[in-house]
Amino acid sequence: MPFVKICGLSTPDTLDAALDAGAEMIGFVFFAKSPRYVTLERAAALGRRVGGRARQAVLTVDAGDTELEAIVAALRPDVLQLHGRESPERVAAIRARHGLPVMKALGVAAAADLAAMEAYRGVADAILADAKPPKDAVRPGGNGRAFDWTLLAGRERPRPLVLSGGLDPDNVGEAIRIVRPDGVDVSSGVEDQPGVKNPDRIFAFVAAARAAFAQIHEALPLEAWSGERRAPRPAVPATGP
Numbered sequence: 001m002p003f004v005k006i007c008g009l010s011t012p013d014t015l016d017a018a019l020d021a022g023a024e025m026i027g028f029v030f031f032a033k034s035p036r037y038v039t040l041e042r043a044a045a046l047g048r049r050v051g052g053r054a055r056q057a058v059l060t061v062d063a064g065d066t067e068l069e070a071i072v073a074a075l076r077p078d079v080l081q082l083h084g085r086e087s088p089e090r091v092a093a094i095r096a097r098h099g100l101p102v103m104k105a106l107g108v109a110a111a112a113d114l115a116a117m118e119a120y121r122g123v124a125d126a127i128l129a130d131a132k133p134p135k136d137a138v139r140p141g142g143n144g145r146a147f148d149w150t151l152l153a154g155r156e157r158p159r160p161l162v163l164s165g166g167l168d169p170d171n172v173g174e175a176i177r178i179v180r181p182d183g184v185d186v187s188s189g190v191e192d193q194p195g196v197k198n199p200d201r202i203f204a205f206v207a208a209a210r211a212a213f214a215q216i217h218e219a220l221p222l223e224a225w226s227g228e229r230r231a232p233r234p235a236v237p238a239t240g241p
């Protein structure tokens, strides 16, 4: 079942909007240079408000062991989203240490970047394909920047694959139809300004993503038939003289 994740929540009302809209996963950002940064205390309070209605992801960028320990101890998250330059070995070590699923973010700008994903196959529990940040960016993600989705279309790639980067209520349907991901993740596209989420845009995003996922999953059986070698139909027995 594909999922919708709303990332960078930092207030009770926007968290409620994500939960009421039916997002399956929400994310808290632990990167100090982000306008969505939350303290441990705030995230823990918001986490209590979630009350099991969605999975909780914590987003870190090249965090050290001490920081990760503190985050995991305070929040008991469901998923670790690693959005830095963590190597496959580091991802494996973090996963083993915390016993939690890891979603590894990787930047995509060209077909060659898909090869980098291969190194994480069997190491990360999911790959999150994001746009590469602009050269002068202060953060590696959350820049509202999309990449060419056709790079991922119809190609062999690790699964589950989560799509992010510059998604918004208007383009998420097309993105899902092109990439056919296992989930989508958004931050900037449901905001009025960096760090300020808009509940109406959250509702619109989740609805648009759901509609597109329903559409592609309805289409699946037909696609499967088209490539299938069918057994010859049994001959119709002749009747009558």
Ligand SMILES: O=C(O)c1ccccc1N[C@@H]1O[C@H](COP(=O)(O)O)[C@@H](O)[C@H]1O
Binding pocket: 007, 008, 027, 029, 031, 034, 035, 036, 059, 061, 083, 128, 130, 139, 140, 141, 142, 143, 144, 145, 164, 165, 166, 167, 185, 186, 187, 188, 189
């Ligand atoms: O949201 C942030 O501030 C952030 C900071 C550092 C790394 C990643 C961050 N966000 C993640 O980036 C992608 C794309 O976000 P956007 O929708 O383009 O704004 C998404 O996975 C966010 O979770």
